[in-house]
Amino acid sequence: MVVEQDDTMPVRGSDDVVRVxxxxxxxxxxxxxxxxxxxxxxxxxxEIARNTVDYGGGGSVRMEVLRDGRRSGxxxxxxxxxxxIPDLALAQTDGFTSGHGLGLGLTGARRLxxxxxxxxxxxxxTIVTLARWK
Amino acid sequence: xxxxxxxxxxxxxxxxxxxDMHDRLALQLQDDLTTRxxxxxxxxxxIDISALDIVDSFIGRMLNNxxxxxxxxxxxxxVVGMRPAVAITLVELGLTLTGVRTALNVDKGLALIDAxxxxxxxxxxxxxx
Numbered sequence: 001m002v003v004e005q006d007d008t009m010p011v012r013g014s015d016d017v018v019r020v021x022x023x024x025x026x027x028x029x030x031x032x033x034x035x036x037x038x039x040x041x042x043x044x045x046x047e048i049a050r051n052t053v054d055y056g057g058g059g060s061v062r063m064e065v066l067r068d069g070r071r072s073g074x075x076x077x078x079x080x081x082x083x084x085i086p087d088l089a090l091a092q093t094d095g096f097t098s099g100h101g102l103g104l105g106l107t108g109a110r111r112l113x114x115x116x117x118x119x120x121x122x123x124x125x126t127i128v129t130l131a132r133w134k
Numbered sequence: 135x136x137x138x139x140x141x142x143x144x145x146x147x148x149x150x151x152x153x154d155m156h157d158r159l160a161l162q163l164q165d166d167l168t169t170r171x172x173x174x175x176x177x178x179x180x181i182d183i184s185a186l187d188i189v190d191s192f193i194g195r196m197l198n199n200x201x202x203x204x205x206x207x208x209x210x211x212x213v214v215g216m217r218p219a220v221a222i223t224l225v226e227l228g229l230t231l232t233g234v235r236t237a238l239n240v241d242k243g244l245a246l247i248d249a250x251x252x253x254x255x256x257x258x259x260x261x262x263x
Contacts, residue, residue, distance in 0.1 A: 014156040021154060021188065039188055039219040043227060046190040050157070094228060104191040108227035 004072075005030060005065040011049050011078065012058035020049040020061055024076065027065050031072040033134055041074055041132040044112040047105040048078045048128050056080025056126055066131070073114075073133040081125040088120055138163050142174050146247060148240075150182040160196040167200055171207045178247035179204050182240060184215025194229040201234045210250045211235065214243035 009023060010016055024045040028038040045061075052059045059080030066073045085091045094107045106128075110116040113130040120126040137159065141148045147170055149163065167179060179200065183189065189197075201211040212235045216224075224231070235250070237243040 014158055018154050018156045025187075036219045036222055039217075039223045040226065043188045043190050043223050046188060046192075047227075050190075050192060104228050108191060108229070111226050111228065112223065 001066055001068040003064050004067055006062070008060050008062045010058070011052045011061050011080075013053060014050075017046060017049045017053060021046050023063060024074065027063050027074050028132075031065050031074050031134055033074070033132075037132060037134060040112040041076075041130075044109040044130055044132070045076055047109040048076070048130065051105050051128070052078050052080045052126075055085075056082035058082075059125070068133075071133050073131050075115075075129065075131040078128045079125065084122040084124055084126055085118075085120040086122050088118060092118075138166075140166055140170050142170075142176070145174075145176055146178040146180060146244070147171065147174065147176045148180050148182070150185070152185045154186075155193065157192055160193055164196050164199055164203070168203045168207070171204055171209050176209050177251045179209055179211040180240065180243045180247060181211065181213045182215045182243075183213060183220075184217065184239075186220065187217065189216070189220050189224055189229070191227065191229055194224065194227075194231060197231060197234050205233070210247055212237050212243045212246050212250075214238065214240055 005027060009020065011020055021042050024042050025038060028041050049061065057080060059078060062077040064075045066075055092106050109130060114133050115131040117129045118126065138149060138151060147167065170176065171179065181197065197213055204211045214237045216236060235246060237246045
């Protein structure tokens, strides 16, 4: 697998959530995604970026454009050093929310991704990795 | 006031969201619209999202809230112009937009607001008190 682009940007406030959406769109276009696939990964990125800001106290996102033989993809890794998620199973239940949202952030982003992984250590932070392939 | 203009056309408020909104701006729009419904005695609110290339759960919640608040204030909300890719993504995200009426474009949205408002009047007019 070849990494064609690899950048990291901060995710600290709601303005950054907008910037992440725009950066992810540029990478999805670079990977040759269809409009629907672009929309899906941008939406997933928006959900996770907001979680990073609202629950993780801010962090960063690493954005990679990948090529694996004939297929290309975009992988996003969101890292924060916030309080972590004590009950991952519960947090990934539709409708569960600890904040003011609809509780669709994690579950929705998972449905919009081809690969989705979350590692959280209470007191240390959360890493969410998601990828979508063309 | 938010950076998103709210236009009044007869007794309808029209909002066309042309920018990628950050969350605070979405909340501001929600507040502005609620205030304007009362101040302008609006019967309908039309929100054009044809320029939005995504609707995530936050914007979805804003649309739901605007619809709910306008209902309480005796106005109907219609969301128009959703792009097909956005509609597909919304369903997969799990966002159902319960309570939000939609129409394909501004023209059909106006007709829908007229029908909904007339329907109410036919059923006894604007609710008293």
